[in-house]
Amino acid sequence: MSLEEYRRLRKNNNSKKIKKNNKFLAILNKVMLTVVVFLIGLIISKDNASVKDFINKNIYTPTLKFTEAKKLYNKYLGKYIGEKESTKEVFTEKLSYSNLNLYKDGVKLSVSQNYLVPSLEAGIVIFMGNKEGYGNTLIIEQINGVNVWYSNINIKDVKMYDYVEKGALIGEAIDDKIYLLFEKDGQFLSYKEYI
Secondary structure, X not given: OOHHHHHXXXXXXXXXXXXXXXXXXXXXXXXXHHHHHHHHHHHHHHHOHHHHHHHHHHOOOOOOOHHHHHXXXXXXXXXXXXXXXXXXXXXXXXXXXXEEEEEOOEEEEEOOXXXXXXXXXXXXEEEEEEEOOOEEEEEEEEOOOOEEEEEOEEEOOOOOOOEEOOOOEEEXXXXXXXXXXXXXXXXXXXXXXXX
């Protein structure tokens, strides 16, 4: 190995180390900024009753939604730690069906065999499992706060707490029907506004 090759190899290794250090510093900066903002909030709220009421009303509430928190975090702090850019093939389809009938608290859609089910809106997966009377179910909490139940489907390439885009592939119909339910704050909603 010549001296020039050695210097070039050493320079490449140093640039890789610098890139790794820059990523680490970026993550560390985000964590430190989050801690500082949190501590400032605690200090301000300690003696100010109106700030305490605001925090209790808007933060310490059981109705804080995953999608709202993620949207705020991304807006002010960027992508969350560990999030990777997706390299999956894009699937952006719209819901299509041949017939629609009311079914329990939702609606039953007649679809073709092996129909690929798209997400109606962007949101976060909050449930995967079996629901009595509906079968295999995936629930997505949409950005608008509505939880959509996609039932009678084989779930595809989706895990708990995944963020899915509008039109993304979430599953395949088990037979020629899928069930959709729309729920917000514990109340089932009419499908007419969402389909």
